Structure formats: structure tokens, C-alpha cells
Amino acid sequence: MSVVSDSPVHSSSSGDDFAAFLDAELDSTSDTSPEPGDDDDENENDYDSELFSTKKQKVELSDNVVVSYGSTSRGAEEKLASIKEDICTHPGVIGGMCIRCGQKTEEGQSGVAFGYIHKDLRLANDEIARLRNNDLKNLFRHKKLNLVLDLDHTLLNSSQFRHITPEEEYLRVPPDSLPDELKGNLFRLDFMHMMTKLRPFVRTFLKEASKLFEMYIYTMGERAYALEMARLLDPENIYFNSKVIAQGDCTQRHQKGLDVVVGQDSAVLILDDTEQVWSKHKENLILMERYHYFVSSYRQFRFNCKSRSELKCDESEDDGALAAVLEVLKRVHSIFFDTEQGGDINKKDVRQVLKTVRKEVLKDCKLLFTKVIPIEYRAESHHFWKMAEQLGATCSTEMDPSVTHVVSLDKGTEKSRWAVRENKFLVHPSWIEAANYLWRKHPEEKFPVDEVKQTK
Known part of the structure; x- marks a missing residue:
């Protein structure tokens, strides 16, 4: 389900639905339904009860307000409206209206914009903290962590048509005429005037990683580009859903941040080829070797050599960067959820696990x-x-x-x-x-x- 396409807006009653929808979205975006016959543990029951109780209170409050609006007593209306305003903490707004009570709110309120979830959505800091806590419980219940993925030079490489060289003209042929190794991995996007080449092993990587992680796309590119790349990588919309973050969602210029990710920093890993954009989250980062395919990419980084497209070769499927990092992710995940180590899982920090795994690489050297x-x-x-x-x-x-x-x-x-x-x-x-x-x-x-x- 897509938050963008399915979220209710523009009415006070729909505000209650949307507040509940955010909770439901956390649960529905992952493959989180228990297997048939599985018994829910005590924490899971507590979590579901908490959500049910919260939603029930919202519905009851909404019903009271509806009655008051239909009443012939102006005083009763004002009193109930006042009670509602006092109770509501305005956890978030869409288009200047509270998502819970429907009241108009003052401009310039605190919090963070989550436009990729829903246009004009801004959530208050307390609501963000609540959603992150719920997300953490949900992830741990299904033994998953969050994984944030960059696009360009990490999962794929793109080039504008105007930058395609004569040596690369063979790439312009119809898809059926492409060499076998490029079929399904090279896309000509005429409406965007560009070509995109997926990194070798990326489809297997996404399939395997999705079993262990809830995945986000996070790019400094424009939203239209990000959504098109997400479609190429995830044509059936099973990995990312609405979790596609683009340049316009960043809260700091030329920087990426986990402040727009509905996940606790302690349970998030990042794959990106550029360290500088993650200045506040370097401990979460797994730095990727840049993927270059087109001539324009080599020139952008001033490489004085022939490109893969010119040489008609590519990165190794079995021994390339994505295959290697998948093994790292599996190891980090295994250590994080290792029950033999004991301890409270809610106090574990994936950044410490990542640091431990990294230190094994050149140990004893x-x-x-x-x-x-x-x-x-x-x-x-x-x-x-x-x-x-x-x-x-x-x-x-x-x-x-x-x-x-x-x-x-x-x-x-x-x-x-x-x-x-x-x-x-x-x-x-x-x-x-x-x-x-x-x-x-x-x-x-x-x-x-x-x-x-x-x-x-």
C-alpha cells in the first residue's frame, strides 16, 4: 500500500484515520505478517494493544466532535471543541491542518517534513519518536533492521543521451537486440533523455537483503528521477513501497540525514558511495566502491581510462561490490540477533556491531x-x-x-x-x-x- 496514494486528507474525521494509517503503514510496508500458526509473544501483544487503545481513543473523540457539530446548542459545540483542542497535541499537520483533530495550526511549527510519505505532511518531534519506537518493536519482532540505499554509483549508473559517445552507440539498439548480459539491466528512458545501467547482482542483492531489512531509497536526485529508478529496481513494488527519499526531502542542504527516516539510528545501516553527505551518520555507513559504467561517469570523476561501456565488460556478479556487501550485511544481522550473546535487544546498537565486523578485516596486521x-x-x-x-x-x-x-x-x-x-x-x-x-x-x-x- 502506498501512503501517497491512499492516505485520507482534508477533513477532521479523516485526520483520525490518517493518524491510525501511519501506524498501519509501519506494519504493512514490511513482510511482517506472522506465519500461520505462529504465537505472538508478550511484547507483540502489548504493542498491538497499545495501538488499538490509541486508535480507539481517537475514534471516540472523533465521534464526540461529530455529535457536537450536529447539536443545536452552540455552547455545547464550543465546549466540546475546546475539550478536543485541549486534548489534541497536534502530532502532525497536512496543509496546515492537524492530522488528528482537523484544526488549523500555526505556520512554522517545529518538527520534520515527511513529504515522501504524504505531500505537505509534517510530524511533530514527539510523534516521530513514537513512530520510531513502534517501528523498532515491529522490526525486532520479525528480526529485521533498516537499510538505506543510495542510487547513483551504488545500485546503478545513468547517463544523459547527449553524453553518449560514438563508442557507446551500440547501446541505442532495441532491447531485444542487446547482448544477453545487458538485457533487463540496461534501460533507455526516452522521456527522461537518459540511459540507466543497473549494477550487476543488484536484483539478487535486493531480494536477499529484503529478508533481513526494511529498505529505503535515499538519493540527492530529484523525486521524478528517484521514483523512476525505484520502478526499474523494484517493478513489482515489493521492496520500497513509499520509502523513496529524494533531494527535496533533505532537511539540510547537500546533506543526507536519518531525521527523515522513520527508524531508530541504532537500527539503521546505510549503503552509499559518498561519505561526505552523511557527516552526522558515518557510524551507520558502509562505504561502497563507486559503480561506473558509462563514459560520462568516468569523465565526471576524471578517470583517464576506457569505460566499461566502451570495453563491453562489467563488474563481476559473484565477486563484485554488491555480492561482498551482502555478506557483510548478513554477518552484521546475524551478530545483532544472536540470542546466545544474551542481553536486551532493545539496547543493542547496530553501529557497534558494524564496527566490530569491520575490525576483523585486517586483524593481526x-x-x-x-x-x-x-x-x-x-x-x-x-x-x-x-x-x-x-x-x-x-x-x-x-x-x-x-x-x-x-x-x-x-x-x-x-x-x-x-x-x-x-x-x-x-x-x-x-x-x-x-x-x-x-x-x-x-x-x-x-x-x-x-x-x-x-x-x-
Whole structure:
């Protein structure tokens, strides 16, 4: 069910329906119906009773107001209206009207706009907190977490027609004439004057991830683009429903935030290729290796090489970024819901689990850098140093027997030659980046270091 298409608005009685609808939407957007024969646990009964009680009070209040409006006593009308106004906390508004009592509210009220759920919807902070608590109970009841997915360079790559090069003209043929590996994954969107290529493995990724997570799309693109991409990724509308967040929904310019996600920060993971846009939520973020397919994408990021579209090749299905990150998500989910560890699940934090899993990648590795960090730079602040530590490695500035890897840009430095003499691994910094994106330690021999020729 779509909140956008099915939500009632513009009447005081429908306000009660919409308040109840928000609760129902939290339950209906996920595959959350219990299996036949499953017994509800005590917490589930408490949760459902709470919702029923809340909705019952709203209906009773609405009935009273309807009676008062039909009464011949003006004094009775005013009294009941006053009681209703006193009781209602105005949890949210649509078009300046309270979603619960239907009364007009003052402009500029506090809270957050949730336009992607319903046009002109703004929810008060207390109502957001209530919905997030309900969402958390609902998720945990079905052993799920929330997953926020970026679009461009994470799940797909798009290019405007005007940027298609002569070498890419073969992509303009009718869908039936495309090579087999592109059928169903490359789309020509004439009405948008663009082409979109889905990332390899994305359909399997969404299918498997949906078993463990409630998924949102969150893009800095325009809403029309976001909805069209959601249709390509989810043609049967079973993964995202109305949970498509676009640029206009952001509350801070050039930044994405979980303030517009109806989910607790402690139960949300994020997949995105750009770290800077998540400045307030870096601990929730799994940074993705950017997916480039079209020439325009390579040029945008100033890559001086042929594109995948020109080479007629693509990222690996089985060993690519999405396949790798799916395994990470499964592991984080498994640890989070591991009953053997005990403890109150409501106090668990997925950010701590993610940090633990990340530290396993380069565990037991001790790195020494040479020609990577500028002399005038504070080593501990360099991004390679910090990245290595987040992956569980220990970093050093001194040569000693406990060093396992020397990370270098020049095979001719003293530390690099020491690594060769002492039979240490000598690797290029891209070895750390590969571990960071694919969450595993790669064979060191695939990341050799070249000797830099000195210029006179």
C-alpha cells in the first residue's frame, strides 16, 4: 500500500484515520505478517494493544466532535471543541491542518517534513519518536533492521543521451537486440533523455537483503528521477513501497540525514558511495566502491581510462561490490540477533556491531607507511592510517620485527627495501582501499609497488 496514494486528507474525521494509517503503514510496508500458526509473544501483544487503545481513543473523540457539530446548542459545540483542542497535541499537520483533530495550526511549527510519505505532511518531534519506537518493536519482532540505499554509483549508473559517445552507440539498439548480459539491466528512458545501467547482482542483492531489512531509497536526485529508478529496481513494488527519499526531502542542504527516516539510528545501516553527505551518520555507513559504467561517469570523476561501456565488460556478479556487501550485511544481522550473546535487544546498537565486523578485516596486521603520508602531515590523521585502524590493523612509524606489511608508493625507499630484506609484505595503498570496500584481506601479490624513477 502506498501512503501517497491512499492516505485520507482534508477533513477532521479523516485526520483520525490518517493518524491510525501511519501506524498501519509501519506494519504493512514490511513482510511482517506472522506465519500461520505462529504465537505472538508478550511484547507483540502489548504493542498491538497499545495501538488499538490509541486508535480507539481517537475514534471516540472523533465521534464526540461529530455529535457536537450536529447539536443545536452552540455552547455545547464550543465546549466540546475546546475539550478536543485541549486534548489534541497536534502530532502532525497536512496543509496546515492537524492530522488528528482537523484544526488549523500555526505556520512554522517545529518538527520534520515527511513529504515522501504524504505531500505537505509534517510530524511533530514527539510523534516521530513514537513512530520510531513502534517501528523498532515491529522490526525486532520479525528480526529485521533498516537499510538505506543510495542510487547513483551504488545500485546503478545513468547517463544523459547527449553524453553518449560514438563508442557507446551500440547501446541505442532495441532491447531485444542487446547482448544477453545487458538485457533487463540496461534501460533507455526516452522521456527522461537518459540511459540507466543497473549494477550487476543488484536484483539478487535486493531480494536477499529484503529478508533481513526494511529498505529505503535515499538519493540527492530529484523525486521524478528517484521514483523512476525505484520502478526499474523494484517493478513489482515489493521492496520500497513509499520509502523513496529524494533531494527535496533533505532537511539540510547537500546533506543526507536519518531525521527523515522513520527508524531508530541504532537500527539503521546505510549503503552509499559518498561519505561526505552523511557527516552526522558515518557510524551507520558502509562505504561502497563507486559503480561506473558509462563514459560520462568516468569523465565526471576524471578517470583517464576506457569505460566499461566502451570495453563491453562489467563488474563481476559473484565477486563484485554488491555480492561482498551482502555478506557483510548478513554477518552484521546475524551478530545483532544472536540470542546466545544474551542481553536486551532493545539496547543493542547496530553501529557497534558494524564496527566490530569491520575490525576483523585486517586483524593481526601491523602496517608501516612510506612515501604515502607527507612528511609535514600528522600520520594519525591521514585517511589511509585511519582507514587501516578502522579495519582492525595496527599502524606504526618505525621499522620493527612485529611489522607485517609495508605500505608504499615507491619500491626504492629505505623502508621498502627493508621490507624485501626482512620478508615483509610490500603493498600499494590500494590494498587497504580494496579491503575497505570489499571487507576482506586481499592477496598482497595483487597490489605490487613500482620503483619511482628519479627525475633530474
